[in-house]
Amino acid sequence: MLLSRLRLRFLSFLSLFASSFLTINALVCPPDQIQALIQLKNEFKSDGCNRSDYLNGAQCDNTTGAVTKIQLPSGCVTGVLKPNSSLFGFHHLRYLNLSHNNFTSSSLPSEFSNLNKLEVLSLASSSFTGQVPSSISNLIFLTHLNLSHNELCGSFPIVKNLTNLSFLDLSDNQFSGTIPSDLLATMPFLSHLNLKQNHLTGLLEVPNSSSSPSLKYLSLGLNQFEGNILMPISKLINLESLELKSLNTSYPLDLSIFSPLKALLILDVSKNRLLPASLSSESQIPLSLESLVLHHCDIIEFPNILKTLQNLHHVDISSNRIIGKVPEWLWKLPRIIIVNLVNNSFTGFEGSTEVLLNSSVQLLDFAYNSMTGALPIPPLNTVYLSAWNNSFTGNIPLQICNRSSLVVLDLSYNNLTGPIPPCLSNLKIVNLRKNSLEGSIPDTFYKGASTQTLDVGFNQLSGKLPRSLINCSFLKFLSVDNNRIEDKFPFWLKALPYLQVFTLRSNRFFGHLSPPDQGPLAFPELRILELSDNSFTGSLPPSFFVNWKASSLEINKDGRIYMGDYKNAYYIYEDTLDLQYKGLFMEQGKVLTSYSTIDFSGNKLEGQIPESIGLLKALIALNLSNNAFTGHIPLSLANVTELESLDLSRNKLSGEIPRELRSLSFLAYVSVAHNQLKGEIPQGPQFSGQAVSSFEGNVGLCGLPLQGSCFAPPTQQPEEEEEEEGVLNWKAVVIGYGPGLLFGLVIAHVLASYRTKWFVKIVGPDKHKEADPVRLFMSLDSRWDSFNNNNKKNVETESDLYK
Ligand SMILES: *[C@@H]1O[C@H](CO)[C@@H](O)[C@H](O)[C@H]1NC(C)=O
Ligand SMILES: *[C@@H]1O[C@H](CO)[C@@H](O)[C@H](O)[C@H]1NC(C)=O
Ligand SMILES: *[C@@H]1O[C@H](CO)[C@@H](O)[C@H](O)[C@H]1NC(C)=O
Ligand SMILES: *[C@@H]1O[C@H](CO)[C@@H](O)[C@H](O)[C@H]1NC(C)=O
Ligand SMILES: *[C@@H]1O[C@H](CO)[C@@H](O)[C@H](O)[C@H]1NC(C)=O
Ligand SMILES: *[C@@H]1O[C@H](CO)[C@@H](O)[C@H](O)[C@H]1NC(C)=O
Ligand SMILES: *[C@@H]1O[C@H](CO)[C@@H](O)[C@H](O)[C@H]1NC(C)=O
Ligand SMILES: *[C@@H]1O[C@H](CO)[C@@H](O)[C@H](O)[C@H]1NC(C)=O
Ligand SMILES: *[C@@H]1O[C@H](CO)[C@@H](O)[C@H](O)[C@H]1NC(C)=O
Ligand SMILES: *[C@@H]1O[C@H](CO)[C@@H](O)[C@H](O)[C@H]1NC(C)=O
Ligand SMILES: *[C@@H]1O[C@H](CO)[C@@H](O)[C@H](O)[C@H]1NC(C)=O
Ligand SMILES: *[C@@H]1O[C@H](CO)[C@@H](O)[C@H](O)[C@H]1NC(C)=O
Helix, strand or coil: CCHHHEEECCCCCHHHHCCCCCCCCCECCCHHHHHHHHHHHHCCECCCCCHHHHHHCEEECCCCCCEEEEECCCCCCECCCCCCCHHHHCCCCCEEECCCCECCCEECCHHHHHCCCCCEEECCCCCEEEECCHHHHHCCCCCEEECCCCEEEEECCCCCCCCCCCEEECCCCEEEEECCCCHHHHCCCCCEEECCCCEEEECCCCCCCCCCCCCCEEECCCCEECHHHHHHHCCCCCCCEEECCCCCCCCCECHHHHCCCCCCCEEECCCCCECHHHHCCCCCCCCCCCEEECCCCCCCCCCHHHHHCCCCCEEECCCCCCEEEECHHHHHCCCCCEEECCCCEEEEECCCCCCCCCCCCCEEECCCCCCEEECCCCCCCCCEEECCCCEEEECCCHHHHHCCCCCEEECCCCEEEECCCCCCCCCCEEECCCCEEEECCCCCCCCCCCCCEEECCCCEECCCCCHHHHHCCCCCEEECCCCCCCCECCHHHHHCCCCCEEECCCCCCEEECCCCCCCCCCCCCCCEEECCCCEEEEECCCCCCCCCHHHCCCCCCCCCCECCCEECCCEEECCEEEEEECCEEEEEEECECCCEEEECCCCEEEEECCHHHHHCCCEEEEECCCCEEEECCCHHHHHCCCCCEEECCCCEEEECCCHHHHHCCCCCEEECCCCEEEEECCCCHHHHCCCHHHCCCCCEEECCCCCCCCCCCCCCCCCCCCHHHHHHHHHHHHHHHCCCHHHHHHHHHHHHCCCCHHHHHHHCHHHCCCCCHHHHCCCHHHHHHHHHHHCHHHHCCCCCCCC
């Protein structure tokens, strides 16, 4: 289970410090300068932008005509930046921003020193490697230097002569060694210093100057600093934002050391051990604090110090070991807006179920705790409420019906009973999965409903699918699996223009799957359709799979784009889905936008498998097992080149297994057991590497992996193989052929799984055969880090709560 599925975002205050850069009076650049600019563009592959986009980013001096500003559009160019690049001929540049382009591991040419009029230089996130040339210290007019998010290494770059710097960002590189001792002394105007995520050691020396230091933003986390880095920091009395994640000190950190920082608004000390006394209400920390992040600090008692912070907007005490009840006073903090209590051992809330009612809190996440009893009534202005994975009982409070600002409601994995409130149209995301809710899904969705994700799987819902779902024209994700819904197949949902994922597995659906006109099913955007374990009957028309989305999707294995990732400044939610294919089980995996899966197993479908299945080139898993399909295995399956899992077992298929299927290089799992197939099993690793059980129950089949060759009478089959064998072989095959998408997903998912006691309880350890849970276990935090890294690009565009 991914804990990152839904979480409150740590708000960065970047935009607070966004400065207005130079104002250059731009006139149209003269033709020779345009020519020079075009020449620069031509040094690179620049499919990422067009000429006018590119030139829009340039400015020239209004008297001399010389280019003074180059701002490459993000993603514009790819290629090596050579020392003889025409870039270094623009001697009059004052502003150069090449960020978010791909300089394919170029090192930084020392020719940057030619650009000695530069005031702003940003090379962030541009795939630069190697050391920073010492000539950078010629750029004495620089006020803003951003080298973050590259692979730069070596010692702290020589920035000694850059006495006018006010922004210095070297974060997320491989710099090592110490910070120059006179860094702050030589940069009197420095207000923003970000050294996060390097390999720096030692300390940051802060001069004993009488004039107050100008530093307002300081980020030092994820380095190898020592504990005594803290003492000097307490002299930076104008600091507004301080980030010290994971200092790795040998002794617990005393927060009261920050008490002189009277202007501090944001403090992030995640992943540090804290001195318990410094969290008590007697301890002193800056009362100005608006945002306090104590994520993963090994805290066992509720930090009463919060009581003193009357300006607090945002508190994050997630992933600690706090037990007991959440104190009532927390909700009375006058300015509190965001509270993250995720992943502790809280047993509930102090006070009555109305304790939150008058709180100013708007985003509240208490997922992954041990809370029991009734759900508290949500605060009046709730935007986001997440209580998933607790043990709440009783009904969903009807008060959610008059919380008009509510957007996200996630109460999944609890023990809630009673009906679903008849007022979900307002919400974008509703997740009530794995409770014990009863009755039918309310038929109260109104026209223009906002609902994008509706997951009511694993409850005891009955009745029909509400026809008013048709009003949810933004619906992307609909999961009603594992209930008792009794209805015909909802062909009418075809009218939903964005529906991508639809699962109604394990219900009491019945009737035909073939559309009334016997044509294609073809929902406009549908790519994942899971119908297993219902009572669908009849045959599928030959054109059933024509015009499906899965025939036009581009599988994108690297740039994974997850579905339904609702991101904004305040929270992230990602749709998750159970995928159950033989040999694979992924509970609550994140759903990619680019693949397709189909599971019609366990119904009463008959007739031929439509030849049009071959059109679904993005299909990675197909399960038609346990039906009554007849005829041959369609040859066209050989065209489903991404297929990784194919289960046609327990049907009445006849003929031979098409030899052409040998071309399916990602095929990792195949079963055609219990049919009426004959002839030789196609010989190739995809087939011979499968378990014998994948072919048993077909009297006419011969060849590997079955005993006996096709040229002698087949001998008696051995007893049923252990399931385990299939999985092992399957892995071997996959490794031989390079992992496909589904396999990759499952492994990635298991890597990211956060195995609480709860996880084991619900899923059962035996379902995760595909990976060794001990070996592959990765902590929640590294998952979050990688998650954050994947979302780097979004960081800078985030809007800010405090604006
Ligand atoms: C250049 O691309 C931008 C979008 O990136 C587009 O808005 C603009 O119309 C394009 N201009 C030309 C001339 O193609
Ligand atoms: C040219 O720039 C100077 C300052 O750099 C400014 O004072 C002047 O008004 C500008 N002239 C025009 C025509 O924009
Ligand atoms: C540099 O360009 C990127 C877009 O590629 C933009 O997001 C960023 O704000 C710019 N930085 C500066 C300092 O202008
Ligand atoms: C830069 O040098 C390379 C060889 O290192 C050469 O191929 C290329 O033509 C030169 N480019 C320019 C613009 O002089
Ligand atoms: C940069 O481009 C290279 C070569 O085209 C490619 O291999 C690499 O993945 C790209 N890097 C990023 C971050 O896009
Ligand atoms: C530093 O900036 C000030 C004004 O902000 C300017 O007068 C001075 O010349 C600059 N010095 C250097 C070395 O850039
Ligand atoms: C810094 O500037 C001084 C003179 O302004 C110069 O002598 C020295 O070489 C420069 N240092 C570096 C590392 O460039
Ligand atoms: C700063 O002042 C403290 C005492 O106030 C002193 O111990 C320390 O040596 C001084 N540091 C520097 C770099 O002058
Ligand atoms: C943290 O400190 C321990 C020893 O105190 C060391 O073994 C470990 O490598 C350090 N971790 C990091 C990330 O610096
Ligand atoms: C939820 O309820 C079921 C039966 O109603 C019970 O077996 C189970 O233990 C409960 N789970 C929790 C976490 O309370
Ligand atoms: C497979 O695809 C090719 C090209 O798209 C097509 O010509 C061929 O008929 C298809 N084969 C089958 C068996 O459908
Ligand atoms: C440096 O660039 C990165 C990536 O664009 C951005 O996130 C960061 O805010 C920039 N730093 C500063 C100080 O502007």
